Amino acid sequence: xxxxxxxxxxxxxxxxxxxxxxxxxxxxxxxxxxxxxxxxxxxxxxxxxxxxxxxxxxxxxxxxxxxxxxxxxxxxxxxxxxxxxxxxxxxxxxxxxxxxxxxxxxxxxxxxxxxxxxxxxxxxxxxxxxxxxxxxxxxxxxxxxxxxxxxxxxxxxxxxxxxxxxxxxxxxxxxxxxxxxxxxxxxxxxxxxxxxxxxxxxxxxxxxxxxxxxxxxxxxxxxxxxxxxxxxxxxxxxxxxxxxxxxxxxxxxxxxxxxxxxxxxxxxxxxxxxxxxxxxxxxxxxxxxxxxxxxxxxxxxxxxxxxxxxxxxxxxxxxxxxxxxxxxxxxxxxxxxxxxxxxxxxxxxxxxxxxxxxxxxxxxxxxxxxxxxxxxxxxxxxxxxxxxxxxxxxxxxxxxxxxxxxxxxxxxxxxxxxxxxxxxxxxxxxxxxxxxxxxxxxxxxxxxxxxxxxxxxxxxxxxxxxxxxxxxxxxxxxxxxxxxxxxxxxxxxxxxxxxxxxxxxxxxxxxxx
Numbered sequence: 001x002x003x004x005x006x007x008x009x010x011x012x013x014x015x016x017x018x019x020x021x022x023x024x025x026x027x028x029x030x031x032x033x034x035x036x037x038x039x040x041x042x043x044x045x046x047x048x049x050x051x052x053x054x055x056x057x058x059x060x061x062x063x064x065x066x067x068x069x070x071x072x073x074x075x076x077x078x079x080x081x082x083x084x085x086x087x088x089x090x091x092x093x094x095x096x097x098x099x100x101x102x103x104x105x106x107x108x109x110x111x112x113x114x115x116x117x118x119x120x121x122x123x124x125x126x127x128x129x130x131x132x133x134x135x136x137x138x139x140x141x142x143x144x145x146x147x148x149x150x151x152x153x154x155x156x157x158x159x160x161x162x163x164x165x166x167x168x169x170x171x172x173x174x175x176x177x178x179x180x181x182x183x184x185x186x187x188x189x190x191x192x193x194x195x196x197x198x199x200x201x202x203x204x205x206x207x208x209x210x211x212x213x214x215x216x217x218x219x220x221x222x223x224x225x226x227x228x229x230x231x232x233x234x235x236x237x238x239x240x241x242x243x244x245x246x247x248x249x250x251x252x253x254x255x256x257x258x259x260x261x262x263x264x265x266x267x268x269x270x271x272x273x274x275x276x277x278x279x280x281x282x283x284x285x286x287x288x289x290x291x292x293x294x295x296x297x298x299x300x301x302x303x304x305x306x307x308x309x310x311x312x313x314x315x316x317x318x319x320x321x322x323x324x325x326x327x328x329x330x331x332x333x334x335x336x337x338x339x340x341x342x343x344x345x346x347x348x349x350x351x352x353x354x355x356x357x358x359x360x361x362x363x364x365x366x367x368x369x370x371x372x373x374x375x376x377x378x379x380x381x382x383x384x385x386x387x388x389x390x391x392x393x394x395x396x397x398x399x400x401x402x403x404x405x406x407x408x409x410x411x412x413x414x415x416x417x418x419x420x421x422x423x424x425x426x427x428x429x430x431x432x433x434x435x436x437x438x439x440x441x442x443x444x445x446x447x448x449x450x451x452x453x454x455x456x457x458x459x460x461x462x463x464x465x466x467x468x469x470x471x472x473x474x475x476x477x478x479x480x481x482x483x484x485x486x487x488x489x490x491x492x493x494x495x496x497x498x499x500x501x502x503x504x505x506x507x508x509x510x511x512x513x
Contacts, residue, residue, distance in 0.1 A: 067274040075282040078198050081271060082492035085194045086187060089272025095179075095186040102172070102179035109169035115157035115338075123149040148347035155340040164330030167323045174320035178313040184490075185309025191492055192484040193270040196477050197263070202283035203473030204256070204263035207466060211256040214462045215249040217437065221454050222246050224445045238451040245455045252462070289420060289475050295413050300486075301406055307487040314394075314401040321387070321394035328387040331380045334372040341365050408485040416478035423475045426468035433457070433464035 034041040040053040068088050070076075076084075086092055125147045132141055158165070225242035228234035268275055296304075305311050345361040373380065440457035443449030483489045 065274065067277040070277070070279055072278065072280070075280045077282045078195065079492040081198060081267070081279075081281070082191050082194050084273065085190055085271035086492075089190055091186055091272065092183075092190065095183040099176070099179040099183045102176040105172045106169070106176050109165070109172040112158070112165050112168075115155055118154050118156075119152070120154070121149065121151045123147075146348065148345060150343060150345040152341060152343035155338070157338040158335060159338055160336040162330045162333040162335075164327050167327035167330065171320040171323040171327065174316040174323065178316035178320070181309040181312045181316070185313070188309065188484065188487070188489050190270075190272075191489050192480055194267070195480045195489070197267040197270040198281070198283070199473050199476040199480070201260070201263040201267045201281065202285070203469050204260040205283055206285060206469045206473075208253070208256040208260050210462065210465045210469065211249070211253040214458065214465075215246070215253055217441075217458050217461070218242075218246045218249040221441060221444070221451070221458060224441065224454075225451055228445075228447070233447055234451070241451050241455060245458065249462075285472075287476060289423065289472070289479070296409055296486075301409055304409055304486040305402060305405055308405055308485075309487070311398075311401055311405050314398040318391070318394040318398045321391040325384065325387040325391055328380070328384045331373065331383065334370050337367075337369045337371065339367040339369065405485070409482075412478065412482040412485045416475065416482050419471065419475040419478040423468070423471040426464065426471040429464040430461075430468045433461040437461040 040051070041055075043056045068084060070084070125145070127143070127145045129141050129143050132139065222239075222242040222245070225234050225239045229236070229239050264281075265275055267281070268277055268279075342364045343362065346358075347361075348358040437454075437457040437460070440449050440454045444451060444454040480489065
């Protein structure tokens with residue numbers, strides 16, 4: 001008896017000690033957080049100064065992906081740049097994995113129509129020792145042991161649920177469709193982004209060449225001023241003004257080169273490649289611009305809406321939300337189940353001093369059950385209301401997406417029309433500015449004009465050329481944007497900039513209802 005009491009005391013002390021240790025560990029972990037809201041956090045290896053909020057470096061996060069292998073001697077065209085982007089940009093891989101996840105959800109939705117079969121094995125061992133009230137010879141206690149192993153095979157099958165699984169499967173299919181069209185839409189956006197930044201980079205290259213030519217024009221005026229100064233015709237002021245013009249042209253050239261580098265990085269960013277990648281880009285200055293016959297007609301807009309990925313994805317999301325209402329309503333209805341099990345057992349029981357007892361058993365059963373929900377405190381009703389609210393939000397979101405798409409199409413067409421008009425006006429301005437510059441420079445050389453007029457003509461020519469370059473690039477970008485919002489920018493080889501946007505082109509195409 002004394003031994004038993006001592007064992008109980010030891011067990012109690014052990015339990016108390018373990019509880020104390022657990023409670024202490026839970027609160028002691030506060031040392032992992034900063035000591036104060038005004039003091040920096042320090043790791044074990046970080047011995048920074050008191051006011052230094054730096055963090056310890058982790059070389060694992062500093063591994064940078066290697067840039068794609070390119071031919072440094074090759075000059076890449078726009079379709080080739082788009083091809084690199086589609087293979088290297090992480091957004092395409094993210095959208096692809098999301099589409100795969102949605103497809104797997106459809107497979108899981110189909111699997112719930114099939115029975116679930118599971119196998120299990122339960123085994124156990126038990127040993128007990130009981131003291132006898134009176135000693136039997138030299139025996140003061142009795143020991144017993146028991147062991148058993150029970151393998152089982154169980155079947156569960158939901159036979160009927162009033163369409164809940166069908167509704168969930170329909171919702172999963174709609175979500176999968178939305179993910180698929182979003183994947184294609186991601187590629188369309190990538191094509192547009194690379195195209196847009198490609199034109200902007202080409203315009204920046206042209207601006208640099210214009211700045212270089214402007215510097216040469218300014219040097220010509222300076223040479224003329226210095227020559228007139230040698231002949232005693234020009235004054236020191238005229239030479240100084242000519243030198244000032246050269247300095248301004250040099251500054252413009254430096255600024256243009258900086259803008260070109262920025263545009264190059266924007267192109268690499270749109271492609272999703274490393275900013276350290278060095279690639280040669282082929283850009284054609286005299287790319288043919290499209291023409292706009294009129295604003296998009298209702299038939300054109302309806303056709304565009306029927307093939308825009310964002311509109312299709314929004315519509316699929318609305319359909320999935322509507323299916324969710326049916327799935328929530330099915331919770332109010334009974335469900336019919338079928339269950340079955342096959343089990344066997346092998347056990348043994350031993351008592352000290354007696355022969356062991358072993359037994360083998362087996363059983364099988366098939367059950368048919370009906371589950372009828374009666375009361376849950378309004379949870380099912382709340383779920384139905386929530387599903388209806390989600391469906392209403394999705395429907396309004398679809399309408400909003402439609403309206404935004406229509407607005408984008410109309411605005412894009414207006415922008416393209418304005419850009420084309422600006423480009424035509426800029427071309428005329430360049431022609432007149434070039435004539436004015438040549439005449440002013442020739443007049444100054446012959447002693448008829450002034451250095452001020454010559455400088456103004458040079459600046460006017462520079463501004464006209466820059467405006468023309470910007471207008472041309474804006475027209476190309478606007479054409480690309482119109483093709484994108486119309487759902488036409490679907491591959492890298494399509495020559496959308498040479499396509500005439502004409503309502504008559506689709507008169508024979510019947511848009512969907």
